[in-house]
Amino acid sequence: LVITIIVLLILAGVTIATLTGENGILTKANESKEKTTKAGAYEKVEMAVAGSIGEDGELDYDELEKNLSKVEGIDKSTVPEEITKESFLITVTVDGTKVTIKENGEVELAFNAEEWDRTAASEDCFVWKSDNKNEEDYNTIIGYTEKIGNYSTLRVPSRCKIIEMTSNYDLNMQSRSFVSNIREVELPNTIIKIGYSAFTDDKSLKKITIPNSVTSIGTEAFSGCTSLTSITIPNSVTSIRFETFKGCTNLTNITIPNSVTSIEYQAFKGCTSLTSITIPNSVASIGVRAFVGCTNLQTINVKGYLEAPSGWSEYWNEECNATINWGQ
Numbered sequence: 322l323v324i325t326i327i328v329l330l331i332l333a334g335v336t337i338a339t340l341t342g343e344n345g346i347l348t349k350a351n352e353s354k355e356k357t358t359k360a361g362a363y364e365k366v367e368m369a370v371a372g373s374i375g376e377d378g379e380l381d382y383d384e385l386e387k388n389l390s391k392v393e394g395i396d397k398s399t400v401p402e403e404i405t406k407e408s409f410l411i412t413v414t415v416d417g418t419k420v421t422i423k424e425n426g427e428v429e430l431a432f433n434a435e436e437w438d439r440t441a442a443s444e445d446c447f448v449w450k451s452d453n454k455n456e457e458d459y460n461t462i463i464g465y466t467e468k469i470g471n472y473s474t475l476r477v478p479s480r481c482k483i484i485e486m487t488s489n490y491d492l493n494m495q496s497r498s499f500v501s502n503i504r505e506v507e508l509p510n511t512i513i514k515i516g517y518s519a520f521t522d523d524k525s526l527k528k529i530t531i532p533n534s535v536t537s538i539g540t541e542a543f544s545g546c547t548s549l550t551s552i553t554i555p556n557s558v559t560s561i562r563f564e565t566f567k568g569c570t571n572l573t574n575i576t577i578p579n580s581v582t583s584i585e586y587q588a589f590k591g592c593t594s595l596t597s598i599t600i601p602n603s604v605a606s607i608g609v610r611a612f613v614g615c616t617n618l619q620t621i622n623v624k625g626y627l628e629a630p631s632g633w634s635e636y637w638n639e640e641c642n643a644t645i646n647w648g649q
Contacts, residue, residue, distance in 0.1 A: 359430055362418035365392045367428045380426050382408075389413060429533075432510035434479035441478040441509070443468070460511075461485065474505040481509065485516025485539065504548075510534045515542050524548055533557045544568055550594075556580040561588045563608075570594060579603040590614050600624060618643040 369392050373385035382404040389400045396414040404411070409424040412431050419431035446468045451458035460482035469475075477484070505528040506520075514537045520526060522545035531538075533555040543549060544567040554561070556578035566572060567590040577584075579601045586608035589595065592615050600607070602625025612618055621643050 358416055359418050362394070362415035362420055363428065363430055365394070365415055366413060366420040366422065370422060370426055370428055374426060380424075382406075385422075427533075432479075432534075434509070434511065437476070437479050437509050441476040442472060444478055444480060446470075446472075447478075447481075469503075471502050473502060474507065475503045476507040477509060477512070479509045479511045482511055483514045483516055484508075484512065484519040485514070486518035486521060504528070506530070508532055508535070513537070515539060517541060518544065521545055531555050538562060538565060540564060541567065547571060550574070552576070554578055554581065559583070561585060563587065564590060567591055577601055577604070582606070584608065584611055586610060587613060593617055596620075597622070612643065615643070621645045623647050 366389070369388040370380070370385065373381050373388050375381045375384075386400065386402075386404045389395060390397060392413075392415060394416040399413040401408045401411065406424065409422070411422040412419055413422070414420075419433075421429055421431045423429075446466055447462045448464035448466055449459065450461040450463050453459055460480055462477070462481050462484045463486065503523070503525055506526065507530050508515075510532045512532065512535055515531070515535060516537075517539040518541045519539065520529070520543050521541050523543075524545070524547050526543075526546050527548045527550060529549070529552065531552070531554065534557065535555055536557050536559070538554070538558055538561070540562045541564045542562070543552070544564050546566075547568065547570050549569050550571050551574040552566075552572070553576040557580060558578070559580055560583045561577070561581060563585045564587050565585075566575070567587060569589075570591065570593045572589075572592045573594045573596070575595070575598065577598075577600065580603060581601065582603055582605050584600070584604060584607045587610045588608065589598070589611060590613050592612075595612075595615050595618050597620040598612075598618070599622040604625060612621070619642070623645060
């Protein structure tokens with residue numbers, strides 16, 4: 322049937338390239354089918370998980386095992402025989418698509434490195450801390466090479482686990498992030514750490530997608546990113562470090578998840594466009610001068626109990642007129 326359709330289309334004047342090229346009709350049709358299959362697999366697993374949550378809001382592991390086994394199209398060999406706390410992260414296969422389940426009940430499509438790298442920037446666009454595959458630093462990016470070119474959207478390859486600034490100035494860092502034309506950065510689910518000064522003074526960066534694989538965002542990681550307007554911190558991160566967002570003068574929206582337990586000294590110093598911020602009840606401590614220089618900050622909504630040094634509230638309001646709303 323497919324061959325017949327192709328022949329008919331060719332007779333109608335449609336070229337092979339139009340059919341099978343990168344943006345061809347058949348290529349796009351296959352991509353659409355693949356997306357539909359993935360979406361269906363995700364929905365099936367999500368429903369199984371939702372039906373396994375007890376009245377206490379927690380996952381019932383016995384029910385989860387039963388419900389997953391009943392999912393249409395699931396490879397039962399990927400379902401643990403007995404689900405316990407130690408079973409997570411669980412990855413099951415439904416209709417050929419891998420789907421992961423986290424301990425907190427979150428469901429997401431499993432990361433496919435091969436698929437990701439098809440549209441990622443080539444590895445020679447980056448300065449790697451080591452070129453030896455047997456060394457841990459092989460997976461660490463410390464800068465860009467001149468091959469970064471005029472990328473406006475940069476998809477980092479799956480080889481990367483850590484991004485950080487280097488102190489080795491012998492590595493000719495002329496094309497480091499702060500002098501690039503990059504407007505958006507997409508990070509793979511292989512990255513576990515955004516290290517010290519990873520994007521410091523990247524004045525072109527407007528958007529960055531941080532995956533849930535990231536567990537640590539280092540000191541001054543986004544300091545001086547004056548074009549950054551919005552950022553969502555994943556619920557895998559537990560602290561906002563010293564001066565992480567210092568000088569992000571166009572930052573108007575930031576989402577802090579319930580996983581964060583501490584916000585350190587001057588974390589948001591000089592975020593002059595920030596008008597309000599919500600501190601989740603997971604946060605137990607905030608360093609002094611956390612919001613110093615946030616001249617347009619009007620409200621700080623605090624949802625939980627905070628442990629802070631003497632005089633901390635005065636430091637919060639230094640150089641800003643923010644109203645602190647407790648329990649909101």
